[in-house]
Amino acid sequence: MSGHTLDRATIAADFPFLTRRIDGERVVYLDSANSSQKPRQVIDAMSSFAATSYAPINRSAYRMAAEATEAYEGARAKVARFINAPSADEVVFTKNATESLNLVAGSWGRANLRAGDVVVLTHMEHHANIVPWHQLAAERGIELRWIPLTPTGELDLTDLPRLLDGAKALSFTAMSNVLGTITPVAHLCRAAHDAGALAVVDACQYVPHNVTDVQAWDADLVAFSSHKMLGPTGIGVLWGRAELLDAMPPFLGGGNMISDVRLDGFTCAPVPAKFEAGTPPIIEAIGLGAAIDYLESFGMAEVRRHEAELTRYALDTLTERFGDDLTIHGPRNVEIRGGVLSFAFRDLHPHDVSQVLDERNVCVRAGHHCAKPLMRVLGVGATARASFYVYNDTADVDALADALDSATDIFGF
Amino acid sequence: MPGLEDLYREIILDHYRSPRNRGELPTPPAIMAEGHNPLCGDEITVYLQVDEGRVTDVKISGQGCSISQSSASMMTQAVIGKTVPEVRAIVRRFKGMMSIEDGDGDASADDTAVSLGDLEALQGVVKFPVRIKCATLAWNTLLQALDESA
Numbered sequence: 430m431s432g433h434t435l436d437r438a439t440i441a442a443d444f445p446f447l448t449r450r451i452d453g454e455r456v457v458y459l460d461s462a463n464s465s466q467k468p469r470q471v472i473d474a475m476s477s478f479a480a481t482s483y484a485p486i487n488r489s490a491y492r493m494a495a496e497a498t499e500a501y502e503g504a505r506a507k508v509a510r511f512i513n514a515p516s517a518d519e520v521v522f523t524k525n526a527t528e529s530l531n532l533v534a535g536s537w538g539r540a541n542l543r544a545g546d547v548v549v550l551t552h553m554e555h556h557a558n559i560v561p562w563h564q565l566a567a568e569r570g571i572e573l574r575w576i577p578l579t580p581t582g583e584l585d586l587t588d589l590p591r592l593l594d595g596a597k598a599l600s601f602t603a604m605s606n607v608l609g610t611i612t613p614v615a616h617l618c619r620a621a622h623d624a625g626a627l628a629v630v631d632a633c634q635y636v637p638h639n640v641t642d643v644q645a646w647d648a649d650l651v652a653f654s655s656h657k658m659l660g661p662t663g664i665g666v667l668w669g670r671a672e673l674l675d676a677m678p679p680f681l682g683g684g685n686m687i688s689d690v691r692l693d694g695f696t697c698a699p700v701p702a703k704f705e706a707g708t709p710p711i712i713e714a715i716g717l718g719a720a721i722d723y724l725e726s727f728g729m730a731e732v733r734r735h736e737a738e739l740t741r742y743a744l745d746t747l748t749e750r751f752g753d754d755l756t757i758h759g760p761r762n763v764e765i766r767g768g769v770l771s772f773a774f775r776d777l778h779p780h781d782v783s784q785v786l787d788e789r790n791v792c793v794r795a796g797h798h799c800a801k802p803l804m805r806v807l808g809v810g811a812t813a814r815a816s817f818y819v820y821n822d823t824a825d826v827d828a829l830a831d832a833l834d835s836a837t838d839i840f841g842f
Numbered sequence: 843m844p845g846l847e848d849l850y851r852e853i854i855l856d857h858y859r860s861p862r863n864r865g866e867l868p869t870p871p872a873i874m875a876e877g878h879n880p881l882c883g884d885e886i887t888v889y890l891q892v893d894e895g896r897v898t899d900v901k902i903s904g905q906g907c908s909i910s911q912s913s914a915s916m917m918t919q920a921v922i923g924k925t926v927p928e929v930r931a932i933v934r935r936f937k938g939m940m941s942i943e944d945g946d947g948d949a950s951a952d953d954t955a956v957s958l959g960d961l962e963a964l965q966g967v968v969k970f971p972v973r974i975k976c977a978t979l980a981w982n983t984l985l986q987a988l989d990e991s992a
């Protein structure tokens with residue numbers, strides 16, 4: 430499968446954004462945890478499909494429509510293979526991971542939870558895996574419990590059995606978008622099941638960067654987004670075990686999700702169509718399929734190796750050059766850390782840090798990263814965050830460090 | 843591209859390093875209002891003391907970037923001692939400088955006569971549109987407090 434190698438020449442040829450110049454200088458993109466850049470293979474697949482192969486799916490007998498349906502379903506099969514799902518029918522296309530998680534809370538949650546029922550979350554969740562449960566708590570009076578963190582930014586599982594006692598679901602991130610922490614997913618799924626709870630995994634940061642095997646995890650429901658894995662915006666995935674998805678009520682109603690509609694009611698289509706109301710993101714599915722092909726041309730183990738190496742280099746370089754002036758949140762051990770580095774630099778506000786870095790074309794995110802509860806746990810209002818992907822290399826880390834030096838000049842330490 | 847020196851003027855950095863009028867006031871009699879910048883998580887609390895139609899004290903607490911903090915600090919200096927209508931004129935003038943139209947008010951000729959003093963240093967923020975929200979956070983929060991005091 431790995432025809433491609435992750436070398437500079439390949440990457441330079443594949444990612445058009447690398448030719449972008451601002452003030453005559455290259456752009457150092459370190460915001461992939463937010464959203465990734467796209468290779469020409471994805472851009473070309475989408476534009477050629479849109480140009481000459483586009484047609485609506487599932488509705489018509491003509492050949493163009495049949496071909497488009499086949500292409501759309503082909504993308505679903507690629508997703509299933511990519512995460513080692515037993516069947517493509519278990520892959521539901523949504524708008525993004527946020528919608529996937531809302532689907533879980535809105536469909537499974539509404540059908541199965543009532544007042545006093547417990548859902549367990551963690552202190553490092555993204556708002557997308559918090560707010561839908563808060564909404565359900567407000568509507569139903571369910572109780573939310575929280576797995577806390579250790580001082581190094583890992584999940585503190587000491588109290589896990591007590592937290593899970595009587596719980597109906599455990600919904601947690603496979604990799605923190607702030608700390609980079611990779612959580613023990615299989616262990617947590619087993620613990621949830623032992624307690625009789627459903628295991629829901631927010632794999633939004635994990636799937637783009639690691640080998641994913643939903644069966645090895647023994648997870649029940651898994652959510653992620655295309656735009657963080659070299660694919661387009663506008664499409665996300667919810668994978669779920671077939672019998673679970675079958676038993677869940679539909680989330681949105683409309684065309685495509687029904688097998689019959691009468692004056693007195695409707696009958697649902699089988700999954701995955703049951704959860705895909707309305708005209709789906711067809712061109713985007715083609716793009717996601719192309720992104721998966723592209724990632725598989727390297728192999729996800731190679732992607733992970735590249736990023737772990739780069740993360741180690743970044744941890745070492747930043748510590749060496751800035752010492753105590755720079756605090757990196759999250760674990761130092763790259764075995765359990767993805768390519769996400771949230772940091773505090775001197776007592777500069779992250780907003781000012783990112784402004785100064787932008788002057789050097791270094792793009793990092795500053796803010797709460799949609800994880801305000803985690804910010805409170807860390808005792809900060811915001812962080813600056815650099816994150817890596819296949820197109821980043823050690824020169825980008827050096828550029829980040831050099832740009833941080835210039836902050837020192839401006840703010841005069 | 844506008845240079846960073848347009849943004850980080852010396853006077854701004856001075857107010858950032860040594861913010862004026864930080865702290866809290868007892869409520870009541872003071873009025874408290876909280877402002878959030880949902881984009882970056884900055885949070886600010888404005889305490890406003892109005893006596894007989896005059897702003898007699900303002901204190902600021904919370905956290906934020908150099909632009910939001912220095913803007914808040916300069917704001918306190920600009921409004922303490924002024925009458926409520928004068929303060930509203932300063933707010934309108936400042937928001938005008940940040941090129942945000944005030945929904946209910948045409949900046950009257952009087953407002954342009956209002957001197958912004960040190961606050962003029964924040965003019966450069968307009969060239970960095972993302973930061974305008976930082977600069978106006980304290981001001982919108984002050985408006986909230988003024989509305990409550992009315």
Ligand SMILES: Cc1ncc(COP(=O)(O)O)c(C=O)c1O
Nearest residue numbers: 525526527555557606633634654
């Ligand atoms: C861990 C995690 N969960 C969920 C999301 C939500 O993804 P999206 O905005 O694509 O719906 C994100 C993206 O920011 C994330 O990092």
